[in-house]
Every structure is written in C-alpha cells, then in structure tokens.
Amino acid sequence: MLKADHIQKTFGSRAALDDVSLALESGHIFGLLGTNGAGKSTLLRAMAGLLRPDRGQVSLDGASVLETPACKQAICYLSDEPAFLMNATIAEMARMQSSFYPAHSDDKLAELCLRFSLPLHERIATFSKGTQKRAQICLGLARNPQVLLCDETFDGLDPVMRDSFKRVLSQETCDRGLITVLAGHNQQEMEDICDSVGFLHEGKLVRCGDLDSLLSDVQKVQFIPGEAVEDSVLDSFSPLRVQRQGQLIVLTVRSRRFELEDKLRSLHPLFLEFLPLSLEEIFILEMEDQGYAK
Secondary structure, eight states: OEEEEEEEEEETTEEEEEEEEEEEOTTEEEEEEEOTTSSHHHHHHHHTTSSOOSEEEEEETTEETTTOHHHHHTEEEEOSSOOOOTTOBHHHHHHHHHHHOTTOOHHHHHHHHHHTTOOTTSBGGGSOHHHHHHHHHHHHHHTOOSEEEEESTTTTOOHHHHHHHHHHHHHHHHHHOOEEEEEESOHHHHHHHOSEEEEEETTEEEEEEEHHHHHHSEEEEEEEOSSOOOHHHHHTTOEEEEEEETTEEEEEEESOHHHHHHHHGGGOOSEEEEEOOOHHHHHHHHHHHTTSOO
16 A cells, blocks of 8 residues: 655745645556646655655555665656656666666566557657657556556557557556556546546645545536525535526536435426536536635
C-alpha cells in the first residue's frame, strides 16, 4: 500500500499541498484530477520521494519512501516533460537504468519497443514529442515498478497510441498488482480505466472515492412541477446547480437517487427524468462549488 499521511508543502507563502492524505491499494488505478496549479505534480513528486514535504510522510508498505532506498527503486515517476541523456538511445538509457533499478528487464523493454514501434538504437533527441513520450513510458514499465506515477503522461500521444498504452497499463496493474496514479485533466480517460478518483483544488483533496460512488453521489434531474415552485423551495435541496427552462426545472444535487426522488414527489411532478452525469460534469460542479470560475 502507498500512503500519504497529512502531506503539507509550501512554496513561499503559497500552500502547494494542504493536509493531503491518500491510501492506495495494489492492483488499482487512481485518477488525480485538478485545476491548473492545484498541486498534482507536487503531490506526485512527494509520493515518489523526489520532494520532501514540510509536514507529513509518504510510505510504501509501511516504510518511509524518503528514507528507504528500496522504496524509491520501487516507484517510477513519469513527469510531464520526458528527460533523457543527451544523444542517448533507448538501449543506452536502459543500460543506465538497469544499474539503478534491479527489477529492470531488457526483454520486457524489447517487447514493448517492438509493440510500440520504437527503435532501440536511434538517438531519442531525433524523435518527435509523441515518440519521446512512448519511449518514456516503455522505459518506465521496463523497470517493473511497484508504483507507477503518471503526470499527464499520455498528453502528446495520438488516439491510437493512447488507447494501446491504456490497455497495457490496465493489464500491468491487474497482472502485477501495480499501484498506478494518473494525474491530469482528461476526465474521460480516467472514467475509462480508473477504479477511484480524487479532485485536487488549491492543494486540498476536496473529493475522493471509488468511481462508482462519485458518479452515483450526484444526481441531475429534470422535471415539471405540478404547481409553481419558488426559488426558496429549490434552495431547500441545497442544489449545486439550478436551471429553469419555462416550466421545466433542471436540478443538480449531491444526493442518492432514491432520496432525491422521494423528496421530489412532494412537488407532485407532471414529468420527471434522471439524466446521466459524466465524471467531467461532476468535476466541473465540484470546482464551481469550491468557488473556482463560478
């Protein structure tokens, strides 16, 4: 298990992370969504042992990541900007990598490079940005890490490669019990493959849970009440958003479906329909509730 306990990190007067706690199990993919500057990269770097928190601790299976070299070797952090040795090839990067990471597998790297059409002996500096991303991911997976931290890793990949890498990542997570964290802005991608999701805003983890619970805890319903409804009545639902379109009212509320349905019956609706919400819509609503770009 990878745990972050009450992580605090400030840069000058700005709190980049404010009392963030997480517990991530093996064999699961966790999606970290956040606004620009929310602290996603800072949190991933702290979890990788690359950044010392001002307060709190990150541990892997009970051992401090910062103080335990074996933990750092078991964690792979893929930054949003791939970094390679100047003029190095993938094969040369692999030789260097294998001296630091005992679980590295040349056979696995060769298999991945073949699958994703990557030349082992050409200079990485000559690759396109998307091809460099592919090289970064393949080198990271070849380390056979226990934890994989991806910081907007799929950005710059074309749709076909994104889909292929998502399938490989899901398979690796399932087969090897990998702990995977995907940080970024692509809500649809996270909805496709993540088991649980957290929303980070201004350094705080404002919402966190398994994907199914997040999607079922917020309801969007449209209805026509049997008689005129005052705004004060709608306010009693503590709505995240209210829209009126003539007689039709569209209400978005943090509630279980059956609870909201029971409450709406008091308005004697002539028509009532629950509408599906995507993870993207829920994220936007949560950020608006936090006062972001409302």
